[in-house]
Amino acid sequence: MNLQEIITKLDLAVLTHPKPFSSIHPTGGYTSDLLSCVIAGAKPGNLWLTIQAHNNIVAVASLNELAAVIVTENASPDAAVIEKANDQGVTLLVSRDNTYQLAGKLWEMGIR
Amino acid sequence: MSSLQELQGRKGRIITDKDAREISRVEELSYDLKVNEVMTRDVKTVAPELPMSNVLEILRIGRISGVPVVQNGEMAGILSIEDIVRAMEKNDLAAPVDKYMSRRVVSVNNYDSVVKAIETFSANRKGRLPVVDENGKLVGIITKGDITRGILNALQRDYHEEELRRYRASHLFEDITSDRTSLILRYDIKARDYLNGGQASSHIKRALLRLGATPQLARQCGIAIYEAEMNLIIHTDHGGTIRVQIEPHRILMQTTDDGPGIPDVTKALTPGWSTATQEVRDMGFGAGMGLVNIQRCVDKMTLDSTLGKGTKLLMEIILRPEERFKETDDPETVP
Numbered sequence: 125m126n127l128q129e130i131i132t133k134l135d136l137a138v139l140t141h142p143k144p145f146s147s148i149h150p151t152g153g154y155t156s157d158l159l160s161c162v163i164a165g166a167k168p169g170n171l172w173l174t175i176q177a178h179n180n181i182v183a184v185a186s187l188n189e190l191a192a193v194i195v196t197e198n199a200s201p202d203a204a205v206i207e208k209a210n211d212q213g214v215t216l217l218v219s220r221d222n223t224y225q226l227a228g229k230l231w232e233m234g235i236r
Numbered sequence: 237m238s239s240l241q242e243l244q245g246r247k248g249r250i251i252t253d254k255d256a257r258e259i260s261r262v263e264e265l266s267y268d269l270k271v272n273e274v275m276t277r278d279v280k281t282v283a284p285e286l287p288m289s290n291v292l293e294i295l296r297i298g299r300i301s302g303v304p305v306v307q308n309g310e311m312a313g314i315l316s317i318e319d320i321v322r323a324m325e326k327n328d329l330a331a332p333v334d335k336y337m338s339r340r341v342v343s344v345n346n347y348d349s350v351v352k353a354i355e356t357f358s359a360n361r362k363g364r365l366p367v368v369d370e371n372g373k374l375v376g377i378i379t380k381g382d383i384t385r386g387i388l389n390a391l392q393r394d395y396h397e398e399e400l401r402r403y404r405a406s407h408l409f410e411d412i413t414s415d416r417t418s419l420i421l422r423y424d425i426k427a428r429d430y431l432n433g434g435q436a437s438s439h440i441k442r443a444l445l446r447l448g449a450t451p452q453l454a455r456q457c458g459i460a461i462y463e464a465e466m467n468l469i470i471h472t473d474h475g476g477t478i479r480v481q482i483e484p485h486r487i488l489m490q491t492t493d494d495g496p497g498i499p500d501v502t503k504a505l506t507p508g509w510s511t512a513t514q515e516v517r518d519m520g521f522g523a524g525m526g527l528v529n530i531q532r533c534v535d536k537m538t539l540d541s542t543l544g545k546g547t548k549l550l551m552e553i554i555l556r557p558e559e560r561f562k563e564t565d566d567p568e569t570v571p
Contacts (some may be wrong), residue, residue, distance in 0.1 A: 159466075160525035162530070163459055176520045180466075183434025187441070187458045204431075212438065 125149070125234050127191060131217065134158045134229060136194060139201065139216040142207045150191040153221075153235050155227050159184050166190060171235065177201040179208055186212040196223045238554055265390050266383075271353055272346040274386025275367045275376035281306040282315065284334035288323045291315055291333060304366045305337050311374050312364060313337035330445045348376050350386065363487055388462075406448030407486050417563070419447075419482040426537035427475040430519065435442040436478050447482065453559050457487060459469045460533040460551050463526040464491045465548075470516055472496070476546075484561040489534075489551040498541040505531075505539065 128145035131138060151169035156162050166172055168189040174181060177199040180213050185193045192215035195201060201209075201216060209216045219226050280303050282291055294303065295317060312334070319336040323329050343366040344353045357366060357380060367376040409417055421443060423436035441458035445451070454507035461478060468476040468491055476493030498504045505527050511523025531537050534551040541547040555561075 146261055157520050159520040159521035160463065160523040163462065164525055164529050167454075174520070178519055179431060180519065180521075182431050183438065183462060186438060187434070187455065189455070189460055204456070 127215075130230070130233065130235070133154065133233065134219060134221075134226070137218040139206050139218060140214065143215060145215075148191055148226055150235055153227065155223055163188060170179055171230065173219075173230075175223060176198050177205065179205045180215075181213055182209045182214050183203070185209075185214045191215070192217050194219050196221060196226055238438070240367045257382045261394065262387055262389065265387050266351040266354060267297055267349050269350040269386055270346070270388060271344050271348045271367055271378055272376065274350060275346070275378040276382060277376045279304065279366075279374065279376065279377045282333055283307065284337070287330050288320060288336060289329040292329065295320070302364055302534050304341075304377065305333055306374060309373060311343070311368065311372065313339045314341050314366060316363075338434060341366060343377065345370070348385055353383065355538050358539075390496060402446055402448075405443075405446040407562070408447060408456070411564075413564050414461055414546050417484065421480040421482070423465075423478040425465055425475045425478060427469060427472050430468055433466055433469050434462055436465050440478075440480055444487075446483070447561060450559055451559075453487075453553070453555070456533040456553065457489065460530045460553075461489060463530050464489070464549055464551070466521060467491070467526055468493055470512060470521055473546075482561070484563045485555055487553045489553075491549045492546065494546040495544060497543040497545055497547055498539070499543055501541055504541075 125205060126146045126216050127148040127150060129152050130136070131145060149169075150171045151167060153171045153173060154162060154166035155173045156165065157174050159176070159180060162174070163175070164173055165175045166188050170188070171192055171193050172181075172185060172188075173194050173196055175196050177195050178201070181193050181195075181201070184190075193209075196219050198218060198220050199219065206216060221229070230236055263451065280294060280298055280300065282294065283433055284305050284307050290291060291303065295301065304311055304315040305315055315333055315337040319338065320329075323331060323336050326336075342356060342360045342362060344356055346367050346369050350367045353365060363378045364377055365414070366374055367378055422442060423439070425436060426432075437458050440461050441454045444454040444457055457480075462482070465478060468478070472493040473495040474493070479490045479492070481488040481490075496514075504511050506524070507528045508524040510517075510522040510524035516522050529536075529540065530549075530551060533553075535554045536550075536552040538550040539547070540550070
């Protein structure tokens with residue numbers, strides 16, 4: 125399952141510059157709103173589901189080389205956060221679902 | 237030509253993030269590059285009174301498909317191969333150029349960006365555009381081929397510069413001979429500066445990669461520094477400093493601040509224990525995992541804190557043989 129299929133099937137909004145998403149294959153997922161837990165628990169290439177939308181999610185995603193951050197419940201990062209993400213090559217996506225629902229769907233799609 | 241083939245040859249491969257960056261770099265370059273950086277300066281021109289048959293000869297010899305027509309230093313028009321075909325159909329090759337030339341000349345300015353030329357090409361369906369200076373004087377000619385070549389050259393320069401930078405940095409420890417070489421990076425961190433949180437760690441990570449560190453090592457240092465950096469931002473009275481000392485065999489990282497100090501160091505090292513305020517927790521900090529994460533990433537961590545005075549956090553990573561920065565083999569042989 126590549127990131128483009130995930131974006132299409134789950135109807136995610138892409139906030140950052142487009143990348144060749146169909147060549148990105150997420151290695152799994154991680155869920156937490158506590159940044160240090162993400163740093164400890166998320167693995168490179170993972171999708172990170174969180175409701176946090178402030179600019180430190182970019183630093184965490186970049187440090188951990190995550191495939192993308194999916195901000196849940198339509199929480200919207202502001203323009204400065206998106207700009208920082210573009211600078212650092214971090215992909216920001218937004219979902220209408222809450223974290224629980226979205227994690228369930230991703231699990232069903234085989235992202236485990 | 238070889239760079240063009242390289243680009244095409246990569247089409248079949250999966251596009252990596254690095255490739256994607258290069259694609260957007262092309263767009264960026266078309267804004268950065270000016271027309272006069274890519275245009276052909278040595279322009280063949282013809283006078284309006286020249287017979288069409290002579291122009292045919294000029295085009296044939298120069299293997300070009302059109303020439304600007306210039307009279308008294310000013311652009312009078314442009315003559316293309318289509319105009320010659322029209323003259324040939326009428327068996328009128330003895331006629332002067334100004335009978336067949338196109339007087340409506342679309343041109344670009346030499347200080348326009350290349351993207352302007354690209355737009356002009358597509359809006360006018362032209363194969364070539366005369367380039368004029370601010371006084372309307374002809375200074376060159378530009379074709380789509382010139383643009384492709386110009387962008388490829390600029391990309392190659394970019395690539396070469398980055399390679400050179402990486403090469404120089406990764407040979408730092410080899411090129412400099414001393415009994416003990418170390419590189420020290422310092423960063424001043426402001427308290428409560430959440431907006432710039434993570435900047436020092438990302439700079440340090442990049443510096444280590446340039447120096448030739450393995451991605452794993454750079455990530456480890458990045459994480460340790462990130463947590464230490466956020467501690468300075470979240471918990472200190474006046475911020476503090478980060479000092480990273482890179483040596484061929486180890487990396488020493490240290491943060492220093494002047495207060496308030498940690499009341500109970502043992503508790504601070506307990507996973508999940510945090511003194512962060514609710515406001516900070518709402519932003520996702522204060523998991524009580526910072527120091528625990530640091531311990532996981534470094535070989536040795538020393539936390540030294542005095543209440544009312546400040547805190548000093550020392551982190552050390554001893555590099556495994558395959559991670560070490562290359563040093564000069566034999567200092568004696570270097571002049």
